[in-house]
Amino acid sequence: MLSGKTLVLGVTGSIAIYKGADLASKLTQAGAKVEVIMTESAAQFVSPMTFRSVTNRPVVTSLWEMASEFSIEHVALADAADIIVIAPATANIIAKIAGGIADDSLTCTVLATKAPVVIAPAMHTNMYQNQVTQENIAKLKARGVTFVEPGYGRLASGGVGQGRLAEIETIIGTIKQVLGRNGDLAGKRIVVTAGGTREAIDPVRFIGNRSSGKMGYAVAEAARDRGAQVTLVTAPTALPDPTGIEVVHIQTALQMKEAVTKAVAGADALIMAAAVADYMPKSQAARKIKKAAAGPTLNLELIRTPDILTETRGNFLRIGFAAETEDLVEHAREELEKKQLHMVAANDVTAPDSGFEVDTNRITIITRDGKAEPLPLMTKRDVADRILDRVVGMFKATDSKSVTINVTKTVKNQGWFTIPVKGRALFPEAGHEITLLTEDGEIATNRDKDWNIGANLKPWFRKHPELKEDDKLHITVIKPMERYHIKIEIVK
Numbered sequence: 001m002l003s004g005k006t007l008v009l010g011v012t013g014s015i016a017i018y019k020g021a022d023l024a025s026k027l028t029q030a031g032a033k034v035e036v037i038m039t040e041s042a043a044q045f046v047s048p049m050t051f052r053s054v055t056n057r058p059v060v061t062s063l064w065e066m067a068s069e070f071s072i073e074h075v076a077l078a079d080a081a082d083i084i085v086i087a088p089a090t091a092n093i094i095a096k097i098a099g100g101i102a103d104d105s106l107t108c109t110v111l112a113t114k115a116p117v118v119i120a121p122a123m124h125t126n127m128y129q130n131q132v133t134q135e136n137i138a139k140l141k142a143r144g145v146t147f148v149e150p151g152y153g154r155l156a157s158g159g160v161g162q163g164r165l166a167e168i169e170t171i172i173g174t175i176k177q178v179l180g181r182n183g184d185l186a187g188k189r190i191v192v193t194a195g196g197t198r199e200a201i202d203p204v205r206f207i208g209n210r211s212s213g214k215m216g217y218a219v220a221e222a223a224r225d226r227g228a229q230v231t232l233v234t235a236p237t238a239l240p241d242p243t244g245i246e247v248v249h250i251q252t253a254l255q256m257k258e259a260v261t262k263a264v265a266g267a268d269a270l271i272m273a274a275a276v277a278d279y280m281p282k283s284q285a286a287r288k289i290k291k292a293a294a295g296p297t298l299n300l301e302l303i304r305t306p307d308i309l310t311e312t313r314g315n316f317l318r319i320g321f322a323a324e325t326e327d328l329v330e331h332a333r334e335e336l337e338k339k340q341l342h343m344v345a346a347n348d349v350t351a352p353d354s355g356f357e358v359d360t361n362r363i364t365i366i367t368r369d370g371k372a373e374p375l376p377l378m379t380k381r382d383v384a385d386r387i388l389d390r391v392v393g394m395f396k397a398t399d400s401k402s403v404t405i406n407v408t409k410t411v412k413n414q415g416w417f418t419i420p421v422k423g424r425a426l427f428p429e430a431g432h433e434i435t436l437l438t439e440d441g442e443i444a445t446n447r448d449k450d451w452n453i454g455a456n457l458k459p460w461f462r463k464h465p466e467l468k469e470d471d472k473l474h475i476t477v478i479k480p481m482e483r484y485h486i487k488i489e490i491v492k
């Protein structure tokens with residue numbers, strides 16, 4: 001997502017500037033066009049040549065120098081920027097920006113830009129905690145600037161405290177999150193699960209599986225980068241918590257179920273990439289099981305865990321993964337039907353380059369229309385984006401749909417009709433009560449088993465006695481994922 005983006009990187013006079021060079025390098029490697037602006041004091045710490053070398057771009061150091069192809073740099077860079085990032089940012093630059101001062105290339109660019117601004121402070125703890133710095137930060141936050149909190153640790157001064165430049169990965173994660181704000185999943189809330197659950201046998205042992213969590217984390221990060229508000233419910237993994245995502249750590253299938261049930265309230269989609277244990281020990285020993293006491297064989301009685309996907313129902317898209325070792329598509333179709341899912345991403349876990357622990361995956365996407373689309377081998381991040389492309393498509397398909405019904409004798413007498421729902425994926429489960437809002441008030445209705453949406457029009461008919469048999473009604477269901485809002489018009 002950084003590819004093709006113009007990123008203005010402001011670097012200021014902090015010892016953390018060497019990390020700024022690393023940041024510039026990583027952003028460039030990720031495909032961004034990185035335009036570096038150094039303040040005068042930054043140039044005292046490192047030579048502009050360092051940044052020039054890692055970005056392959058001229059570096060702007062002074063308002064008066066023609067350092068790049070930009071003629072009036074501060075305006076040109078301010079216009080060209082998709083985002084401005086200041087890392088490391090001193091207390092001084094934060095104060096200047098908060099005060100609207102524009103006395104060098106960087107402050108002029110920030111004042112002239114309409115692009116989002118991300119600031120990663122790095123300074124001595126006392127300077128960071130000083131009331132004036134905190135007031136300046138609060139002021140800028142209120143104006144929409146995003147801050148990447150400095151970390152705790154050893155500072156250049158020798159002391160320990162908050163003030164260290166945030167980790168480069170955290171800064172990059174924040175940049176992606178800010179750039180993704182207007183993405184195609186903006187405004188959507190997505191819950192993703194990841195990792196393999198651990199079912200305790202005793203305080204030191206558990207039953208686990210080979211899931212690394214990489215696929216789920218990739219989906220969560222891709223959704224974040226496309227503007228979604230993401231909650232990641234994760235079993236233990238070796239992966240760091242992604243930036244800009246609400247991460248809920250759990251261990252067992254039961255805990256995952258509880259966390260998912262909570263997280264899906266108000267969500268638009270649940271993507272279950274976790275490898276949830278299907279069985280757990282019936283009881284857990286309170287103390288470590290000793291060999292001497294257990295004897296030559298140890299029998300564990302296992303009981304089924306709840307199926308989270310099946311039991312977590314509601315007005316949101318439900319997407320499952322199917323890890324199979326044979327008859328991939330057939331099993332995935334069965335799962336789709338059995339768990340009433342909107343989509344299944346199936347992968348053959350016997351292939352060495354696909355499935356558990358590796359960075360690549362080869363999946364087949366199966367949807368309710370019965371289609372199976374096999375995707376070539378790609379990185380888990382690319383797989384995540386392909387899955388989300390489908391999710392976006394499903395959201396779009398149902399943002400608004402309309403249908404024209406004939407007012408038949410039955411409709412008029414019974415005051416009831418059903419709409420065959422084509423994009424059935426986004427309608428609630430069968431038997432689920434919903435409310436249709438019309439200009440004339442609410443219509444309570446429900447979904448019957450045939451994927452139809454039925455509406456009781458009696459109250460509406462009562463208000464429209466002029467309606468005759470053979471008249472037509474045009475019914476629009478607006479944004480069914482958010483609200484079952486319908487508009488009824490009599491077709492003239």
Ligand code: CTP
Pocket residue numbers: 253272273274275276277278305306307308309310319320321322323335
């Ligand atoms: N899943 C779940 N709760 C469980 C087990 C699995 O929600 N207790 C979810 C997984 O996260 C995955 C999907 O269900 O998205 C498929 O799980 P899997 O166990 O592979 O499929 P099953 O249909 O249970 O197949 P099998 O009978 O082969 O175990």
